[in-house]
Amino acid sequence: MFLRVTIPLIFALGVFGEARACAGFDDGARYAFSASVEARRVIVIDMEEQSLASEIRLDLAPDLVVASDVLKILIIAHRSAQKLTLIDLRDSDLPQIEYPLVITPDYIDVSPIGETVAILDRGRGVLEIHAIKRRDILLHVTGISSSADLTFSADGSSVYWVDDKTGGLNSVDLWSKRNFLQIAEPGQQLSAMSRTADGLLGFVSNADSGDVYVINLRGFDLIATLRVAPNPGRPWGTADGRYMFIPDGSQNTISAISTADLRHRYTVKVDDRPLSIHSGWLDTVIAVVGASGSVVMLDVESGRVLASHRLSDHPREGIVTSDSKTLAVPVANSGEFVFLNMRTQSMGTVLQGLPYDLGEASMAISNNLCH
Amino acid sequence: MKITQHLLLVATSLIFTHSILADEPIDGRFTLVDHNGTDVSEATYDGKLRLVFFGFTNCPIICPTTMIEVAQVMKQLGDRNKEVQPIFISIDPENDTVDVLAAYVQAFHPSIVGLTGDPDEIAAAARSFNVTYGKTPPSSVDEASEVFHSSYLYLMGRNGEFIDVFGYGARPAVILARLEELLTLPVAQAQIHVTEAWASKPVGTGTDVTAAFMCIENSGSVPIRMVDASSPVVKRIEIHRIQHQDGVVRMRRVDSISVAANQKVCLEPDGLHLMLVGLDEVVYTESNIPLQIKFASGEVIQTVLVQRSLLDDSHQGLP
Numbered sequence: 001m002f003l004r005v006t007i008p009l010i011f012a013l014g015v016f017g018e019a020r021a022c023a024g025f026d027d028g029a030r031y032a033f034s035a036s037v038e039a040r041r042v043i044v045i046d047m048e049e050q051s052l053a054s055e056i057r058l059d060l061a062p063d064l065v066v067a068s069d070v071l072k073i074l075i076i077a078h079r080s081a082q083k084l085t086l087i088d089l090r091d092s093d094l095p096q097i098e099y100p101l102v103i104t105p106d107y108i109d110v111s112p113i114g115e116t117v118a119i120l121d122r123g124r125g126v127l128e129i130h131a132i133k134r135r136d137i138l139l140h141v142t143g144i145s146s147s148a149d150l151t152f153s154a155d156g157s158s159v160y161w162v163d164d165k166t167g168g169l170n171s172v173d174l175w176s177k178r179n180f181l182q183i184a185e186p187g188q189q190l191s192a193m194s195r196t197a198d199g200l201l202g203f204v205s206n207a208d209s210g211d212v213y214v215i216n217l218r219g220f221d222l223i224a225t226l227r228v229a230p231n232p233g234r235p236w237g238t239a240d241g242r243y244m245f246i247p248d249g250s251q252n253t254i255s256a257i258s259t260a261d262l263r264h265r266y267t268v269k270v271d272d273r274p275l276s277i278h279s280g281w282l283d284t285v286i287a288v289v290g291a292s293g294s295v296v297m298l299d300v301e302s303g304r305v306l307a308s309h310r311l312s313d314h315p316r317e318g319i320v321t322s323d324s325k326t327l328a329v330p331v332a333n334s335g336e337f338v339f340l341n342m343r344t345q346s347m348g349t350v351l352q353g354l355p356y357d358l359g360e361a362s363m364a365i366s367n368n369l370c371h
Numbered sequence: 372m373k374i375t376q377h378l379l380l381v382a383t384s385l386i387f388t389h390s391i392l393a394d395e396p397i398d399g400r401f402t403l404v405d406h407n408g409t410d411v412s413e414a415t416y417d418g419k420l421r422l423v424f425f426g427f428t429n430c431p432i433i434c435p436t437t438m439i440e441v442a443q444v445m446k447q448l449g450d451r452n453k454e455v456q457p458i459f460i461s462i463d464p465e466n467d468t469v470d471v472l473a474a475y476v477q478a479f480h481p482s483i484v485g486l487t488g489d490p491d492e493i494a495a496a497a498r499s500f501n502v503t504y505g506k507t508p509p510s511s512v513d514e515a516s517e518v519f520h521s522s523y524l525y526l527m528g529r530n531g532e533f534i535d536v537f538g539y540g541a542r543p544a545v546i547l548a549r550l551e552e553l554l555t556l557p558v559a560q561a562q563i564h565v566t567e568a569w570a571s572k573p574v575g576t577g578t579d580v581t582a583a584f585m586c587i588e589n590s591g592s593v594p595i596r597m598v599d600a601s602s603p604v605v606k607r608i609e610i611h612r613i614q615h616q617d618g619v620v621r622m623r624r625v626d627s628i629s630v631a632a633n634q635k636v637c638l639e640p641d642g643l644h645l646m647l648v649g650l651d652e653v654v655y656t657e658s659n660i661p662l663q664i665k666f667a668s669g670e671v672i673q674t675v676l677v678q679r680s681l682l683d684d685s686h687q688g689l690p
Binding site: 027028029154197200238242259260283284285321323324367 | 394506517519522538545
């Protein structure tokens, strides 16, 4: 039993700066954002009220959206225009400021400290780290060959990426000190690195060899190579750092690895190809969202299935609030935003009438501390 | 599974993890030592709202950030902060001694209490809050083990009951607003009734121990907890529970007896009961034993235990 809320006036609501009941959307633990390229809009979701808070109309198609709780801004990447749009979330008028780039923002991420943004141009092989507030480029690194995402260190001082050509893991810090660690054969398909919440251990999956590499990020050395699934995907961790979960899209499974002893704890079959794995309710529950719309909720400790749900269409990557209580999943093709209660493992509100091509959900502060 | 040389350290390292199943309740109980070296339990702070956080003093980011936020909340509450008790429970007793904890919590705000205990006591407290924690192996020879833990801030009620949880990064303003909302509510009153109170008549004069039973009814809107009992004719009264385990009957001492709102709990010969130790001679001549029952809220109920034989299977009609 769950509540469906249709929002027929969403587009009428969305004239920028209009029809907002609150002063701003700068509470990073409360508001989630999701972009629609087709509609050229970013929707603002109130995770506490489980409602559509607003939408932001843009002149350019929003490809990626990230938020900074420290700077109180929303950062929107426009690939083709090679620029960012910055939106002041404190201001009730949500003013937009252009931030031109000389590279293509194929991937952007805010550091955990919240003051710097990493921008990756995959075509040019360039990584830049910007101090957005000062409009300053802190770091410009060339020669990057990575089809996977970047990962910040826990303190935001370093960025990690895997190298498609060499089969290595790279890091660079804000003082341009670089590290390289050979972890796989050159040319093998490596996932982006995920790290434990404290930033001490990094996990990289190799879909070709079936290996999962565990890296001591302090010493930047390989401490274990594990085999838990034939085609492992990008690991997802619990917010407390106790477990890493390895999805396998070929087997429709997720496998749990304990970070305390790096042992494989269990492998659980889920209903379809795992798209994302979300840690919730005091890190005792995970929700495995499948690419075709299944949501399987498991007891973290035992791997026992607690509940299964079915979304109306294909989900995008969701987000869990930092209090671990609520998972929100945008659903493409049906224009929905679905809330799930991680404590009771039940479906909650379903917002309808949203753009059909919603992208992944993001929040400035969330329970995802591993990516 | 291939594990490289460094990980061989894992096999010889002291590693622990503390884990919780998804459906375990949050009781919020603990028996620990505060940063002054005083034994405390959740009942120590009855009457106050509590903000409870589990962490460790060497924690680099999450713990100090949360404690700074808690300190800000306490400052902003002004005089009303007397009704709120922030509690920092260490999950690293090896390093977090009473002295270390005292210096740590007082650096943030004088109202914060730091609690520690032995590993079993801390594990029990963490389990009672559904807190997960553990210790990772050292990654190399010259590195120490690392402690990891869940990073939630618990809001507990005046009787220690779970109310809400805040995630890491929650704004002080959000925590403050929640506390202010609770502080403006009238303090809910429990309505306690003790009925059918009786004591087993001691057999002969060779023993100075007996047991007492009763029903405790809570018709109020908040949970209550019986924490102590006393009598001018008994040296010591303890709360005990009889448990049947693997065919063996065991009697264990318990700290308190909780009664939820609008519920009744009865102490009976085969379950919870009061153990009366050190009976005065008058007990052998009088039929009634006066009894004071103390609750965590501070409320004291006076009653009388009517003595009767445990062998008599009917005690209907007793007061």
